[in-house]
Amino acid sequence: MTQPATPEFLDRLDAALPPGMLRDRRPGELEDPRGRYHGQAAAIACPKTVEEVATVVRLCHEAGVGIVPLGGGTGLVLGQIAYEGPAPVVLSLERMTHIRAVYPQENMIVAEAGAILADVQNAAEEAGRLFPLSLGAEGTCRIGGNLSTNAGGLNVLRYGNARELCLGIEAVLPDGQIFHGLKRLRKDNTGYDIRNLLIGAEGTLGVITAAALRLFPRPERTAAAILVVPSPAAALELLNMAQGIAGEGISAFELISGMGLEFLAETVPDIRQPFETRPEWCVFMDLGVSGASDPDEMLATLFERAFEAGLVSDGVIAQSEAQRQEFWTLRETIPEGNKRIGSISSHDISIPLSRIAAFIPEGIERLSELGDVRVNAFGHLGDGNLHYNVFPAKGRDRSEYENIRAEVKRVVHDLVAEYDGSFSAEHGVGRLKAEDLERYGDPAKLSAMRAIKAALDPKGIMNPGAVLRG
Incomplete structure (x- = not known):
């Protein structure tokens, strides 16, 4: 369990940072996009440099105070929303927005974690290149969050997830050390791959501060x-x-x-x-x-x-x-x-391609046993990722289905497991699906994840409650 951020601790943190780096929350800032959950924060730190991020993390580590990284706030699994336990320090990347360099001959761009995805796309275009990561929230989501959740989107079939688009990472580890892994190399076999450990970890193993990202020639x-x-x-x-x-x-x-x-x-x-x-x-x-x-x-x-x-x-x-x-x-x-329309329950799932055609109607049949519902199954068929969302019958409101919302999710995710799929294809686990990870996750994988978490973050300060509960 993390420790409360006492007034004395916040005074020390404020004194260690340049003026104006620590602020209160803004209205609606820590609300999830679907409006169901509201997060808490003892304070919001807004550093401009990796060294300032390291200062925040080091002081929180010493005091045992939790840290929740915040990008664009567009995540749908509550990775950025801490609503239980002691109020954490929210570490916003809103000021770390620079495009540090563009290397057209290398098909590479280096961007800070707070850079808006659309701004990275535009910087690539100005250099005659393409950064292919494309999401519905690309005008507000940030690169750090994209990497922390291993975001997918619309072009995965051809270009891969965020993980495939990243060659190097700069990050601050849970004890405040800076990981200088911002290399523009396609081949670097020098031990454990810390970059890929941090990508998809949702801020539970460190804070990504910058990334070297792959670019591609623009199609003619x-x-x-x-x-x-x-x-x-x-x-x-x-x-x-x-x-x-x-x-x-x-x-x-x-x-x-x-x-x-x-x-x-x-x-x-x-x-x-x-x-x-x-x-x-x-x-x-x-x-x-x-x-x-x-x-x-x-x-x-x-x-x-x-x-x-x-x-x-x-x-x-x-x-x-x-x-x-x-x-x-x-x-x-x-x-x-x-x-x-307002969904009863939304699901970001992946199914082996050859089994999707059977999954869609079987899911509808099982859900119909719970009540009169509508299913909108759509999404990235090319890579097996469906958004399988359940809605009220026409003319009814989702509030009428609140008593079966948890059961709807269970029916869908149980069926996903039967079809050897994943209950989280591209949105991550966050806090919303941490219980699902325990229920459906491979025991050996969960054991290894807990061991990694304990080794790198023994005090459990990094995004507490996200991905792994307790």
Whole structure:
């Protein structure tokens, strides 16, 4: 158990930092995006340098006071929200926003942990390069949080998760030591991989302060299509066919359900939908190629072959970059439609690709035994990551289902375990899913995780209560 941050301790911390580095919380700052939980903080530290971060961590370590790192506050599993135990010091990276360097010839950019994801994307674009990590919250989420949760997003099929996009890390360890691992090397076999230990650890093993990130050449030509499919099984066959035609040119392959389109029509009617008759299932596909390849020709060939095979019945290929962006806007607004409807329980899951088509209807059948609910299953089909969200029946409010919310989550996650999947594909564990990790996690893995935590953070001050409980 961490110790309370006494007034005397806060005075010492304030004196050790430059003026103005310690402040009170702002209204709504420590509220989770879904509005269900409110965090606490003894104070909020806002350092500008890695040395100042080290000072905060060292003093907290000496006093046994908990530390909760805070990036953009967009996390959905309460990794940034401490609502139990002694109020911690919240360590905000809001002032560590610099792009330290861009190396176009190395396809590399070095950014501080507080840099907004969209700003990193823009800095890469200015250098004629692409930083491919893309999330719905990219205008507010920060690089440190992206790495701490090993964020996924829309382009994982082609470019990988945040882990695959990072070559070096600078971080402050739980005793205040600075880990100078900010190397721009693709090969560095010098012992344990501390970088990959910190990525995905959600601030429980240290505070990431900067990262060396991979860039890529920008595709010379892009294209996109939305294709109507009869089922998720057909969508998976379509994916295999598309990979045979376009190979690594496929940047995104997203499953969209008719339920999601219905929610958009109800709550965000200004979003233009591509079909007059709403399909039960469709796929959004985005291509980016260079050289002699023609992505529009690839999509036309794919549609022709898939239509003949009975895998698609209709489709729209973007006729301009503006229309391609319309398709992206539709896909990226689906979570907003979900939010306005109000879910009973939302689930970020991954399932082996070959079993997704069976999982979706079996989950709906099991959930129907709990009550009259609607399921919006959508997401990153290309990498097996579904957002499998459960909603009230039309005309009812989620508050009417509060008594079954926990059971809804249990039904979904039990089925995920039966299908050899993961209850957290890209959002992390945080505090919201720490109990799920204990229930579904491999015992050997959990034992190793606890041993690592005890070795690096024996006082348990780093993001207490997140990932591992107690």
